[in-house]
Amino acid sequence: MLRSIRTRLEYKILLLLIAVLIAGFGTYVVIRIQSESKALLHQHQEKVRLFSETIVGGIRNVMLTGKSPLTHEFLNDARKNLSFGSLTVYDRFGREVFLREGEGVRYNVDDPLLHQSLETHQMLSTMMREGDKDVFTRYEPLFNRPECWRCHERDPQIRGVLQLALAPGAIRTTNASETARQMASAMGDVLATAFRTIMLGGQGEQMDTLTAKAQGIPWISRIQVYSKDGYVAFGPETEDDIGEEEILELLRTHTQSHHFVEEKKKLRLFIPLQNQDRCQVCHGARFPMRGLMVIDFKMDSLKAYVRDPSKVFTAVLQATTFEGFRSIMLVGRANSVRYFMDELRAIPTFQMLHVFDGKGNERFLNPQPRMRPQLASFGEKKENKPVEFFETVEGEEHMVRLTPIPNEVRCYTCHGKNHDLRAVVEVSASLKTINAEIAASKRESAIAAVVTILLVWLVIRVFMNSVVVSPVKQIEGVASRVGEGDFSVRAEVGSQDEIGTLARRINEMIQGLRERFHLEKFVSRAAVDAVRGVDMVGVKMGGERKLATVFFSDIRGFTSFSEKVEPERVVSMLNGILAKQAAIVRKHGGDIDKFVGDELVAVFLGEGMARRALCAALEIQEELAASPDLTESGAIAIGIGLNTGEMILGAMGSPDRMDFTVIGDHVNLGARLCSSAKPRQILISEGTARDVLDDPEFHCIPLEPFQVKGKEKPVRVYEVRRAYRTS
Structure with missing residues (x-):
C-alpha cells in the first residue's frame, strides 16, 4: 500500500484530500458538538433558574400571608408541573420540609382488627401489647357523612378508621x-x-x-x-x-x-x-x-x-x-391534618394515634425527612447567592441549583432575627436527556463524517481517473512511443484544461520532431545547425381634481398570525382574503388602486359612490364572518375606513417609473379611519355619512370625535352597521 502511494499520483492526491477533509470536517464536528452541548446545558440551566426563582417567590409570598399550610399545596402543584427534575425545600439546618404528595403513607397495613372494622363498619377494641404493658386500643370507623360529600364521593359508606390508645399511666x-x-x-x-x-x-x-x-x-x-x-x-x-x-x-x-x-x-x-x-x-x-x-x-x-x-x-x-x-x-384544610396529628402525638396522654383510609393504608404520617447536611454552613455566608453544581445520583448525572430564601425584616415576626437564612430551595434536573441528545448528535456526526469522506473519496477517485489519471497515462504512453522513435502517435485528449493544453503541446512537439526528422533527410547537418466589432410618448405627468370616495381595508391580527404559521400558509390566507375583497369591490363599481401588504386601497367614482362603497364594506365584513376557513376561525378580522371628498387622481412618479393613484388630504383621512377601526368595524367620515345617513339600509352610529394628525379640529366619525328591519 505504501509503495502504491509513493508511485501513484492518484493515491497521493486522494490521501491529501482525505487528510484535509478529516481535519476540516472533524474540527467542524467537534466545534458543533461543543456548541450544541453548551447551548443545551445553558437552556437547561435557564429552565432550572427560572423555575427556582419562581418557586422562591411563590414560597415567600404564601408564607407572608401567614397561611403556611398553603405552601404545601403550592409546592405539590409545582412538583406536578415540573417535568424535568425534582423539587425539595430544606430548612436552615438542611432538613427537608414540605414533603412530596404521596409521602407519609404506609400502604397495606397488616392489622386484622383494622380490616374487620372496615368490613363491618363497627367500633372494635382490644388490649394491645406495647412494650411491657397492655394498653386499651379502640378502632372507630369514620363514616362518609353527607357533609363530606362536598369533597368525597358518596360511595363507599366508610372513609376510614381512627385508631387510638392511651399511654400507660395516663390515669394517675x-x-x-x-x-x-x-x-x-x-x-x-x-x-x-x-x-x-x-x-x-x-x-x-x-x-x-x-x-x-x-x-x-x-x-x-x-x-x-x-x-x-x-x-x-x-x-x-x-x-x-x-x-x-x-x-x-x-x-x-x-x-x-x-x-x-x-x-x-x-x-x-x-x-x-x-x-x-x-x-x-x-x-x-x-x-x-x-x-x-x-x-x-x-x-x-x-x-x-x-x-x-x-x-x-x-x-x-x-x-x-x-x-x-x-x-x-x-x-x-386536609393538608393541615398531618400537623394536627403530629401535635396530638406529642401530647403525653396519647400512646398510639393512627388514621387509616378505606383501603387500609395509614395516612397523615411524617416520615424521616431527607437531609442535606452541607446546607448547615450555607447560612454562615454573608452573601447568600444561588449555587449550581453537578452530582451523580444512582449513576445518573444531575444539575442541582440551591437558591436561598433570606430571612428578611418582614419575616422576623415568625422566624426571629437571630439568623440570616430561612430556607433553601433545591431544584435537581436530570441530565439524562441532554446527555442522550449529545451522544446521539455525536453518533450522527460521526456517521455523517464517515459517509461524507467515503462519498468524497469515491467521487474524487472517479473524477481523478477520468480527468487526470487517464489523460496523463495516455500522454505517458505517447511519450514512451516517441522515445522509441515512433513519430506517428498522437495524444487524443479533448479537454480544454491544462492537461488538454499539455496534450496539444505534446502533439505539436511530435509534429516538430517529425518535420525535423524528415527535414534532416534533405539538408546537411550544418544547415540544421544554422536554422532556429418602445417609449411613453403621450403620457403626461400630473393629475386632476376629482370628487371620490376612498376605501381602505386592513387585516387585523395579521402580524401576529404571520409570526406563528408557515409563510406559504400566510400567503395563501392573504391572497384568499384580498381576492374576496377585490371581487366585492369590483361588484359594487369600485376600482382597486393598490395592495400594500395586507391593506387594500380602492376608489369609487360617480353617482352613489358613497353608498356603493359602504355596501361593499358591509358585504366584505359579512362574507368574511361567514368564511371561517379564510379567517382562521375568527382569529383574523378586517377594519375598514371610508372618506368622501375631493382628491387628486393622476400619474405620479418619474418619467421612467410612474404610478397612477390618488393623493390628497381626504385620502389621508380615509387611511386614518382605517387605522382606527377595530376588527370587524366600519368607520366613515362626516363627508361620507352625509350621503348615507337617510338610507334605511344603513345604521350609522355617531362616535366620539377624535383628533387626526394634520387637522386642527377633531373629526366626526360614524360606525356603520347594516340596518335590519324588525317587521
Missing part, C-alpha cells in the same frame, strides 16, 4: 373528681390543637364549625373562644357568658397552664391561647396572649364513666379527636 389517680379533670384536660388539649391548626390554615372565619361539632360530644355542654379583649370570638353567645373583666384577669394570671372551676354540675376548663411566633403574622407581636378557650363539661357525665377509666378515657379522647379531625377536613 382513683379519685373520681381528679380523673374527670384529667379527662377534661386531655380533651381540651385536643380541641385547642384543632383550633390552632384551623387558624394556622387560614380558615379562622370557619372556626364555628369546630365549636359546633365539639358541642356534639356527649360530655361537653358548651365551648367558647374569647379574644384577648374579653369578648366571645367563636362559639355561642349566651346569657351566662363570662364577664369581660374575669376573662382579662384570667389572661393575666393563667398564661401557661389549664385552670379549672367547678360549679354545681358543671366543670369549666380555661385553656390559655398564647400568641406564638407562628400566630403573629395575623395577630401581631404586641400582646403575649391571643385569647382564652373555655369548655364547659358535664361533671356528672364524666364521673359516671370513671368506673372503667381506661376504656372511657380512650372513648372520650377518640370522640374529641374525631371532631377535631372532622372540623379541619370540613373547613377544607
Whole structure:
C-alpha cells in the first residue's frame, strides 16, 4: 500500500484530500458538538433558574400571608408541573420540609382488627401489647357523612378508621373528681390543637364549625373562644357568658397552664391561647396572649364513666379527636391534618394515634425527612447567592441549583432575627436527556463524517481517473512511443484544461520532431545547425381634481398570525382574503388602486359612490364572518375606513417609473379611519355619512370625535352597521 502511494499520483492526491477533509470536517464536528452541548446545558440551566426563582417567590409570598399550610399545596402543584427534575425545600439546618404528595403513607397495613372494622363498619377494641404493658386500643370507623360529600364521593359508606390508645399511666389517680379533670384536660388539649391548626390554615372565619361539632360530644355542654379583649370570638353567645373583666384577669394570671372551676354540675376548663411566633403574622407581636378557650363539661357525665377509666378515657379522647379531625377536613384544610396529628402525638396522654383510609393504608404520617447536611454552613455566608453544581445520583448525572430564601425584616415576626437564612430551595434536573441528545448528535456526526469522506473519496477517485489519471497515462504512453522513435502517435485528449493544453503541446512537439526528422533527410547537418466589432410618448405627468370616495381595508391580527404559521400558509390566507375583497369591490363599481401588504386601497367614482362603497364594506365584513376557513376561525378580522371628498387622481412618479393613484388630504383621512377601526368595524367620515345617513339600509352610529394628525379640529366619525328591519 505504501509503495502504491509513493508511485501513484492518484493515491497521493486522494490521501491529501482525505487528510484535509478529516481535519476540516472533524474540527467542524467537534466545534458543533461543543456548541450544541453548551447551548443545551445553558437552556437547561435557564429552565432550572427560572423555575427556582419562581418557586422562591411563590414560597415567600404564601408564607407572608401567614397561611403556611398553603405552601404545601403550592409546592405539590409545582412538583406536578415540573417535568424535568425534582423539587425539595430544606430548612436552615438542611432538613427537608414540605414533603412530596404521596409521602407519609404506609400502604397495606397488616392489622386484622383494622380490616374487620372496615368490613363491618363497627367500633372494635382490644388490649394491645406495647412494650411491657397492655394498653386499651379502640378502632372507630369514620363514616362518609353527607357533609363530606362536598369533597368525597358518596360511595363507599366508610372513609376510614381512627385508631387510638392511651399511654400507660395516663390515669394517675382513683379519685373520681381528679380523673374527670384529667379527662377534661386531655380533651381540651385536643380541641385547642384543632383550633390552632384551623387558624394556622387560614380558615379562622370557619372556626364555628369546630365549636359546633365539639358541642356534639356527649360530655361537653358548651365551648367558647374569647379574644384577648374579653369578648366571645367563636362559639355561642349566651346569657351566662363570662364577664369581660374575669376573662382579662384570667389572661393575666393563667398564661401557661389549664385552670379549672367547678360549679354545681358543671366543670369549666380555661385553656390559655398564647400568641406564638407562628400566630403573629395575623395577630401581631404586641400582646403575649391571643385569647382564652373555655369548655364547659358535664361533671356528672364524666364521673359516671370513671368506673372503667381506661376504656372511657380512650372513648372520650377518640370522640374529641374525631371532631377535631372532622372540623379541619370540613373547613377544607386536609393538608393541615398531618400537623394536627403530629401535635396530638406529642401530647403525653396519647400512646398510639393512627388514621387509616378505606383501603387500609395509614395516612397523615411524617416520615424521616431527607437531609442535606452541607446546607448547615450555607447560612454562615454573608452573601447568600444561588449555587449550581453537578452530582451523580444512582449513576445518573444531575444539575442541582440551591437558591436561598433570606430571612428578611418582614419575616422576623415568625422566624426571629437571630439568623440570616430561612430556607433553601433545591431544584435537581436530570441530565439524562441532554446527555442522550449529545451522544446521539455525536453518533450522527460521526456517521455523517464517515459517509461524507467515503462519498468524497469515491467521487474524487472517479473524477481523478477520468480527468487526470487517464489523460496523463495516455500522454505517458505517447511519450514512451516517441522515445522509441515512433513519430506517428498522437495524444487524443479533448479537454480544454491544462492537461488538454499539455496534450496539444505534446502533439505539436511530435509534429516538430517529425518535420525535423524528415527535414534532416534533405539538408546537411550544418544547415540544421544554422536554422532556429418602445417609449411613453403621450403620457403626461400630473393629475386632476376629482370628487371620490376612498376605501381602505386592513387585516387585523395579521402580524401576529404571520409570526406563528408557515409563510406559504400566510400567503395563501392573504391572497384568499384580498381576492374576496377585490371581487366585492369590483361588484359594487369600485376600482382597486393598490395592495400594500395586507391593506387594500380602492376608489369609487360617480353617482352613489358613497353608498356603493359602504355596501361593499358591509358585504366584505359579512362574507368574511361567514368564511371561517379564510379567517382562521375568527382569529383574523378586517377594519375598514371610508372618506368622501375631493382628491387628486393622476400619474405620479418619474418619467421612467410612474404610478397612477390618488393623493390628497381626504385620502389621508380615509387611511386614518382605517387605522382606527377595530376588527370587524366600519368607520366613515362626516363627508361620507352625509350621503348615507337617510338610507334605511344603513345604521350609522355617531362616535366620539377624535383628533387626526394634520387637522386642527377633531373629526366626526360614524360606525356603520347594516340596518335590519324588525317587521
